[in-house]
Amino acid sequence: SYELTQPPSVSVSPGQTVSITCSGDKLGDKYACWYQQKPGQSPVVVIYQDTKRPSGIPERFSGSNSGNTATLTISGTQAMDEADYYCQAWDTNTAGVFGTGTSVTVL
């Protein structure tokens, strides 16, 4: 079955830039999206179709996807960005797959 691998955790200082990677076989051939989940809350999509931001998502969130790796970048990270982040793609368009998840800590 298809797998997406993320680093378990990353830390960043306020105002700095942090990147979260998501690795999967030929992931660049698929659309990747990213979700933010804060404790006790439902996930929220922050990036879809590799690079697009839904309305209401701050411009500091950006995405890319090429080769075997999709990347979520948060520029000018704020304390409110502290959360778990999950990448997601579709395996042969029929089975959803989530990444292993990354906990972002804003120190």
Add this chain to the structure above:
Amino acid sequence: EVQLVESGGGLVKPGGSLRLSCAASGFTFGSYTMNWVRQAPGKGLEWVSSISRSSSYIYYADSVKGRFTVSRDNAKNSLFLQMNSLRAEDTAVYYCASQWLASFDVWGQGTMVTVSS
């Protein structure tokens, strides 16, 4: 306001059954593929099932295939998940989510399912 509200969770014994519901409002429910996603306590997200707009295409994760059945009633703006032969590893918060452009754009608040004797 676009909203999804799950219900039907609870405590069930191993081998038992449970039926989850998801009520949609604020959007044209019948125009969207719908999904169930679950999250075990302290764990990551796991996609469970998807059902196309007209119920023509239905898919399941291998972990639930043969035990869970997804269905929808577009006239009642409702999504369902019938869960049979439940196992301890099915314990999780179950979310319904609408699908748009290959992403899950709207999520419900989730309903907790606990499988324990």
